Amino acid sequence: MDPTLSSDAVAIAEGGGTSPAARLLTSGVGARPLTLPSSWTAKHVRLASLPYEPVCTENLTPWLKLLPCGRHRGLAALLASLVLPAAEAPLLSLSLVTTRDELSTVISASLDVVLPSSSEDRAASLPDWLKSFTERQVDHCPAAASSEIALWSPGDVPEIIQRLAESRVQPAGPGFRGQVSVFPTRVLSQVENMAQLFMGFPEEARTTSKGLRVMRDMLSQEGRSERTHGRYLLRLSNHGTGRHVRFLDQLPFFIRPLWHTIRAVWRSDNSDEVLELAGADALRHLALTFTASDGLRSPTDLSLTVDLSPGSSVSVFLDVLKNFIPFREFSYACEKGFDVAGAVWLDADLDVAGSGAVGSNIIAPLGPSLGQEAQPGRNWRLHFTEGMLVMVPMPDFSMPFNVIALSSTAVTFFFGSVFRITAAGRQAHWCTESGSKKRALHPVQVLILCIIAGAVALNAVTPEQLAQFRAVLPEAGGYGPEFFGYVVAAKDKVDSILSKR
Incomplete structure (x- = not known):
């Protein structure tokens, strides 16, 4: 697609147009992605x-x-x-x-x-x-x-x-x-x-392309890793009236298409015949043009044009290689893959599609024309596909962690051995000086043992021994009988407790 605008579109871009398209066009929208040439001016329209x-x-x-x-x-x-x-x-x-x-x-x-x-x-x-x-x-x-x-x-x-x-x-x-x-x-x-x-609001506030479906995906190749090889799939299916479709896409710099592997298959619900073309024949039949990537940062731009009759479909297959990316380009969750932006496609009726040149009929859908009445020559409709996830080859980001963990373990064993030899001494580090001493009884434990021994002795004393003890007990200033009474009471208490058992 020629990126140069028509005379009316040039006047619009310069701000001198008076048509409705002049009130819609802004310099931030475009119709085809191209690498900026040296002679690029604001009169060109880009989509990136x-x-x-x-x-x-x-x-x-x-x-x-x-x-x-x-x-x-x-x-x-x-x-x-x-x-x-x-x-x-x-x-x-x-x-x-x-x-x-x-x-x-x-x-x-x-x-x-x-x-x-x-x-x-x-x-x-x-x-x-x-x-x-x-x-x-x-x-x-x-x-x-x-x-x-x-x-x-x-x-x-x-x-x-x-x-x-x-x-x-x-x-x-x-x-x-x-x-x-x-x-x-x-x-x-x-x-x-x-x-x-x-x-x-009506269900369809704007005329849409009913029955026209676009499928775009990145498939894997059988027997090959999905991180290094892939297969670009584009499928256009028309279940409505005849449509003229123009498709524009950008492949990131890390996806390198192999153009000699391109294959296109046309099918129709009204016929059992299948048309399959490959290589240069498929490129000519699809009117496919592309701008190759420089292999560094610029993407690969491609566009194709097909006419789809009612009940027909076309499938395009293209093998791609996935280049290695510097590790600083990866995000924090690169395991899920890289998010690739959606593609752009425009459609129009077959009878009024025209040549598809970049003019006001293609520029108009790119502006805020939600409520615009349909006019002859301006019936192109702009659509965006969904993005897709692309798996790319990636380094083992767990290797730095493994190296740090193993290195730390080795350093810990080394310095632990040095400390054991130099600072710990010959005695085992879990032995202490207090643990080697004999363990003494606590005063509370001694008191409990004395009480138990006294209770056993009182239980063994007979009444005759109590009488002898009373006879030999001195008066001691009048406190002897009182002390003897405490002893008798204690013996009775001990005997009553032991008798219950």
């Missing part, structure tokens, strides 16, 4: 993606740092919601816009996701996202409280929006259908059920 991990929490962290009111309140709550990781077709993009006087330049970052308008089938939906946003103290953030939400409606504006304070309605603009409702974010707390904001 990161080599891997296009959308993840690590990529959103710089945005959260720039937003006011912290990471979990205000506008940052839009990115902190758990609904976004479950969304389909996420896309991060940067837009560079230069003013007409070329005195200033504005760089804006945008995050595009596809969320269902109802949560009946899925837990993560657009109402759930807005609800989680309002629950994170939006009013406490001046930037979030002063922001506004623009909601396009294909028909009449829902009544709930008309009742919101400070809401206003304006037409979508020339060449567009429906209306646009604008209201502050702080009034979202007045809406009990967020699904009421999307009442009246």
Whole structure:
């Protein structure tokens, strides 16, 4: 695909266009990824993606740092919601816009996701996202409280929006259908059920390619490791009307395609015949063009064009090699594989598809034309595929831990032996001086033994011996009889205790 724009598109890029496409085109979108040539100017349109991990929490962290009111309140709550990781077709993009006087330049970052308008089938939906946003103290953030939400409606504006304070309605603009409702974010707390904001939306708010399916995956080769070899699969299936499809993809620098192994298979539900082409014949039949990677950082860009009749399908197989990556390029969880960004494909009716040149008919779907009326020559529809996980060869990251553990064990044994020889002496270290001495009885133990011996002696004394003891006991100042009474009482107590046993 020629990256040079048509005359109308050039005027649009320079800011001098007056057509509806001039109001839609921004310099941050494009139609084909190409390596920037030396003569590249703003009149060219590009589509590019990161080599891997296009959308993840690590990529959103710089945005959260720039937003006011912290990471979990205000506008940052839009990115902190758990609904976004479950969304389909996420896309991060940067837009560079230069003013007409070329005195200033504005760089804006945008995050595009596809969320269902109802949560009946899925837990993560657009109402759930807005609800989680309002629950994170939006009013406490001046930037979030002063922001506004623009909601396009294909028909009449829902009544709930008309009742919101400070809401206003304006037409979508020339060449567009429906209306646009604008209201502050702080009034979202007045809406009990967020699904009421999307009442009246048709199931298909925009014309979609019904019956057309695109499958893109990285398969493994039989008998070979999936970390060093793979097979790129692209399958286009058409179960609707005849379509003209243009497919654009980028393979990261660590995936090297083997173009001599390409194979394409055409099938049709209306016939048992199967057309299979390989090599150069398949490249010509698919109108496939590519820009090879330099083997360092630039990706491999490829694009192909096919016409699919009703009930037909085409499958493209391409063997690839996976190059080794410097260990500093790996993330903390590289065992799961590398996340590769999604591809882009456009489709149009066969009878009005035209030559597929890069012009206003292809540029228009890349802009915010959700409510645009279908017009002849501008019926291309833009789609994004899902990303994919690619297993790559990786080093053994557990080796540093094993080396440290074994080295520490050896050093511990060495210094332990040195300490045993030099400092511990000949005596075993578990023997102590106090343990070698004879163990003496505790005074309490001696007292208990004396009490037991006295009780046994009192029990053995007979009445005759008590009488003799009373006869020989001196008066001792009058305390002799009293002491004898204590002895008799003690003997009676001991005898009574022992007699019970």
